[in-house]
Amino acid sequence: MGTSPAARAAGPLPQLYELVLANGRSASPYVWRIRYALAHKDVEFESVPLGFTEIAATFGERFKTVPVLRDGAELLAESWDIALYLDRTRPHAPLFAADSEVATTRLLDGWVSAEIMRRMFRIYVLDIHNAARCEDRSYFRESRERRLQGRTLEEFTADRREQLPALREAFGPVRAQLKRTPFLGGTRPNYADYLVLGALQWVASVGTLPLFSSDDGTMRAWLERCQQLYRAFGPDPREQPLFE
Amino acid sequence: MGTSPAARAAGPLPQLYELVLANGRSASPYVWRIRYALAHKDVEFESVPLGFTEIAATFGERFKTVPVLRDGAELLAESWDIALYLDRTRPHAPLFAADSEVATTRLLDGWVSAEIMRRMFRIYVLDIHNAARCEDRSYFRESRERRLQGRTLEEFTADRREQLPALREAFGPVRAQLKRTPFLGGTRPNYADYLVLGALQWVASVGTLPLFSSDDGTMRAWLERCQQLYRAFGPDPREQPLFE
Numbered sequence: 044m045g046t047s048p049a050a051r052a053a054g055p056l057p058q059l060y061e062l063v064l065a066n067g068r069s070a071s072p073y074v075w076r077i078r079y080a081l082a083h084k085d086v087e088f089e090s091v092p093l094g095f096t097e098i099a100a101t102f103g104e105r106f107k108t109v110p111v112l113r114d115g116a117e118l119l120a121e122s123w124d125i126a127l128y129l130d131r132t133r134p135h136a137p138l139f140a141a142d143s144e145v146a147t148t149r150l151l152d153g154w155v156s157a158e159i160m161r162r163m164f165r166i167y168v169l170d171i172h173n174a175a176r177c178e179d180r181s182y183f184r185e186s187r188e189r190r191l192q193g194r195t196l197e198e199f200t201a202d203r204r205e206q207l208p209a210l211r212e213a214f215g216p217v218r219a220q221l222k223r224t225p226f227l228g229g230t231r232p233n234y235a236d237y238l239v240l241g242a243l244q245w246v247a248s249v250g251t252l253p254l255f256s257s258d259d260g261t262m263r264a265w266l267e268r269c270q271q272l273y274r275a276f277g278p279d280p281r282e283q284p285l286f287e
Numbered sequence: 288m289g290t291s292p293a294a295r296a297a298g299p300l301p302q303l304y305e306l307v308l309a310n311g312r313s314a315s316p317y318v319w320r321i322r323y324a325l326a327h328k329d330v331e332f333e334s335v336p337l338g339f340t341e342i343a344a345t346f347g348e349r350f351k352t353v354p355v356l357r358d359g360a361e362l363l364a365e366s367w368d369i370a371l372y373l374d375r376t377r378p379h380a381p382l383f384a385a386d387s388e389v390a391t392t393r394l395l396d397g398w399v400s401a402e403i404m405r406r407m408f409r410i411y412v413l414d415i416h417n418a419a420r421c422e423d424r425s426y427f428r429e430s431r432e433r434r435l436q437g438r439t440l441e442e443f444t445a446d447r448r449e450q451l452p453a454l455r456e457a458f459g460p461v462r463a464q465l466k467r468t469p470f471l472g473g474t475r476p477n478y479a480d481y482l483v484l485g486a487l488q489w490v491a492s493v494g495t496l497p498l499f500s501s502d503d504g505t506m507r508a509w510l511e512r513c514q515q516l517y518r519a520f521g522p523d524p525r526e527q528p529l530f531e
Contacts, residue, residue, distance in 0.1 A: 141384035146464060146473035147391055153460025154398040216397025220390060229390035 056089045057081075060101070060111040063092035064174045068248040072160060073122040074110040075241035080126050080234065082273050084136045095179035123149065126234060138234045148234050155238045162210040163242060166203040167250055169196040174249040203252060211255065218261045225268055232269065240269060243285060250284050257287040300333045301325075304345070304355040307336035308418045312492040316404060317366040318354040319485035324370050324478070326517045328380045339423040367393065370478060382478045392478050399482045406454040407486060410447040411494055413440040418493040447496060455499065462505045469512055476513065484513060487529060497531040 059078070062071040069075060069092075081088050099107055106120040114132070119125050127145065130138050139145045168187055175183050184196060191199050217239055220227055227235040243266070246254050255262050263286060303322070306315040313319060313336075325332050343351055350364040358376070363369050371389065374382050383389045412431055419427050428440060435443050461483060464471055471479040487510070490498050499506050507530060 140387050142474065143384050143472045143477045144388045144391060146468050146471060147388060147395060147477065147479045149467065150460055150464040150471055150479060151391060151395050151398070153463050154395070154402065157460060158398065158402065216394055216401060219397050220394040223393065224390050227390060227394055228387045230386065233387045233391065235391045235394060 056087050058089045058091050058113040060091045060109045062109050065176045072241040072245040075244040076122045076237045077110045077125050079237035084133050094176045096182045152238050158213040160242050166206050169200045170249040170251050221261050221265050247285055253284050253287040255286045300331050302333045302335050302357040304335045304353045306353050309420045316485040316489040319488040320366045320481045321354045321369050323481040328377050338420045340426045396482050402457040404486050410450050413444045414493040414495050465505050465509050494528050497528050499530045501531040
């Protein structure tokens with residue numbers, strides 16, 4: 044988090060409502076995107092941790108998901124809306140170089156969701172349940188099992204080891220780009236990096252099955268570069284269960 | 288193609304070496320990207336059509352694939368190298384707003400290749416063979432069947448109708464973005480649009496199985512918008528076999 048006088052002078056800190064696990068970590072890939080976006084701009088913020096069952100109670104019917112950002116009189120939800128708001132209100136260190144990059148990155152997000160996050164859910168949803176605070180688990184189980192048309196989380200994830208190769212392979216385009224440039228945004232990270240980092244933080248917060256093989260040097264080197272930049276935030280590849 | 292005095296004043300026209308089919312159309316999705324990139328910048332060019340078997344003979348061992356662009360003393364291959372060269376030498380109407388957008392679009396290209404073009408090859412490779420000039424067909428068959436580990440093109444595509452739903456579904460992120468913005472690049476097309484358009488031109492040049500369902504209004508409306516901009520180039524959705 045930033046400690047620059049400029050960031051401090053702006054008044055009360057923005058508040059980021061997050062989804063908290065029993066281990067105190069933030070559980071939402073979309074919250075993680077905004078954590079990185081705030082770090083990218085060196086904007087200090089105050090974290091407001093909520094359990095799965097507290098979101099509706101906190102915001103009434105207005106918002107059902109986090110991240111939610113309170114910034115002075117503004118109250119915003121949806122990570123894309125928040126990211127664009129941050130570029131409008133804090134134009135230094137832009138997340139997006141141009142409107143065309145917003146559109147292209149949003150298209151990219153569609154593929155990250157379809158090819159990476161969908162497979163992560165398939166493999167790690169029981170781990171998320173088990174990492175949730177005790178009081179959130181039955182809500183989490185019921186809401187997710189409804190989506191699974193009655194299968195239990197245990198049944199749904201029983202073959203998760205067989206699903207792992209397809210998830211690893213889905214990172215192929217990410218690895219190919221990281222062989223060309225140090226970050227997905229080129230010489231510096233941009234929101235494309237944070238989409239993928241956010242998904243990996245989700246796994247790192249809960250996972251009991253290592254995502255990457257131990258010899259996946261391309262992913263490891265990129266995570267280490269990100270960790271150097273965002274020490275307080277990133278999954279430390281030496282501590283987190285991301286690698287075999 | 289551009290006819291502005293500025294474009295004409297620059298000397299002899301650049302030459303674009305293309306892959307030509309028996310029907311006279313250009314067969315390579317990578318060539319189509321560059322055709323659109325040149326149209327985007329309103330750069331006139333001269334087309335040099337080559338058959339599959341003429342590429343090596345034309346460039347010796349130097350280039351084995353098209354597009355190849357000859358621009359004065361410069362001779363370049365690889366569509367990404369050509370696109371970046373065009374932005375350096377003709378900086379008006381940039382294809383990329385910033386280096387970060389180059390990186391992000393190249394990552395996007397990885398997903399277009401893995402999720403869309405790979406499935407197109409699976410469905411349309413026999414159509415490409417059949418659309419090639421007579422004298423190119425045995426070369427095309429032998430080189431592609433080698434990649435298929437000895438299966439014939441007919442065997443490989445026998446179940447192609449069953450493969451179609453997965454290809455249609457792979458356009459999900461494209462459709463989602465086109466519901467937000469008129470083009471994948473936002474309010475105007477950029478190279479992200481041309482990646483996808485190039486793939487569709489590949490199919491439109493050869494396909495005997497309609498790619499999209501007749502009620503795919505999102506894809507149809509986008510193709511019509513592109514057709515309005517690039518009338519001489521685009522697949523005309525009313526004539527091409529892209530829709531059922």
